[in-house]
Amino acid sequence: MTEISVTLPEKQYQVKIDRGLLAQVGTLVAEQWSPRKIALVSDDNVAPLYQERVATSLTEAGFTVHCYDFPAGEASKSLTVLADLAREMAKDAFNRDDGVIALGGGVTGDLAGFLAASYMRGISLIQIPTSLLAQVDSSVGGKTAVDLDTIKNIIGVFYEPDLVIVDPDTLKTLTQRDLVEGYGEIVKTAALKGGEFWQLIETINSPADIMAHSPELSARSIQYKANVVMADETESGQRQLLNFGHTIGHAVEALADGGLRHGEAVSIGMIALMQIFEDAGRAEAGITAQIKARSEAVGLPTTSPLLTSTKVLDKVKNDKKNRHGHLNLVSLKAIGEPEITSVPSDEIASFLKLPTRDAE
Structure with missing residues (x-):
């Protein structure tokens, strides 16, 4: 045990x-x-x-x-x-x-x-x-x-x-979709942690692999989260790192109205955000493709037509992590190197390249 x-x-x-x-x-x-x-x-x-x-x-x-x-x-x-x-x-x-x-x-x-x-x-x-x-x-x-x-x-x-x-x-007893959904959060955590955890993720190429390694995947994910929570129980500082993929992911999940599971939305959110940071030169070249490959290997979605909806901006602005007129975005400089970027709410559309109603 x-x-x-x-x-x-x-x-x-x-x-x-x-x-x-x-x-x-x-x-x-x-x-x-x-x-x-x-x-x-x-x-x-x-x-x-x-x-x-x-x-x-x-x-x-x-x-x-x-x-x-x-x-x-x-x-x-x-x-x-x-x-x-x-x-x-x-x-x-x-x-x-x-x-x-x-x-x-x-x-x-x-x-x-x-x-x-x-x-x-x-x-x-x-x-x-x-x-x-x-x-x-x-x-x-x-x-x-x-x-x-x-x-x-x-x-x-x-x-x-x-x-x-x-x-x-x-x-x-889970359906394959329900099993794979949970893996979206594991990829998120492994990308934050890096090292041996990410190396393990690079060996997971199917839902069967998830099942075979589930005790270790759970233990590594929980240990990372426990360490973060022990340092910041009420999300006033570093616990915000666990929101990687969630800002855009929650918006897409809400707009899907039940059509996307949470872990699927996190997968989409991680990749969308990392592409923005990589294109801006704020993340290591090729990191988005790395995360995308590990998600696609088990059948997780990596994009959504909902990303082009003007309603995404409304959902992002109403995110409960929006504090004092700023939204903290969690990204990676490289695998295992997370950082938090604070963006003024009135700049979030241009920063995330989100469609606005004015653009219609």
Whole structure:
């Protein structure tokens, strides 16, 4: 088993990574929590696969388990669904001594995490991510949120879990598209880190390779993110590096209205941004092609017709990372050499070469 420690000023927790850990959930949770009532939250795709198995393991370990599920998809990451889940917990008499376990992908982790953070002003939380995207990214670092209309993650808080359990065997039930989507975040992290991590990425040439190396890919991604988070928990400084690919990526993802997955949009966003920086002589020649090649090797999209939409500019300007009239853009000078460039909001269209309505 690989164990990664996340140590913050007011919180310390472990990320445990190993095949077959789902069968040990009851034991692992009992090592962390005293007997209590647990809200086991999943979407209606994951619930039939794993919820009963996990609930049984928890029950055998002395916990009282209430299973809740919600419709799968980004649309459920809303205040409405959050209220529905809180209402069910209140009906089942959950109190501050109880806990929430998020069992599922990124939407579940964000939604159930915010549920734990807000129910009775905060109760205990454990993350059990079952998708590659959630395992390598969203389950670690404490970001919890819901969307508002088409604005992603605009309402939320930083709320760290007590434990994260990563079982790579859960990836076997993913569709190939869902598996590959998560790899978009891995390419992002490897490009930021460089070195041996990027060398590993250069050997991944198919979805089968992703599966074969998933424990190491998860461990390397989580360790990098943990190091960044420990240095900057609330994204006031270097944690912004993790937004590489997200500024343009989030805009394209929102405009796709469900047609693009998050990791796919990050892939598109990374490559679009790096081409701009490379063309301007602010990045090593050929770096965009390097990142594009590693994305295309597993079937990730690397461009989108939505990049030519005038609506991209509106989405970018409304990005929640827009601070004090400036937007911080994360790029790479070379693989393993990230930097942050602050651009005034009124210059962002020309800097990113985004189409404007005046150009129509």
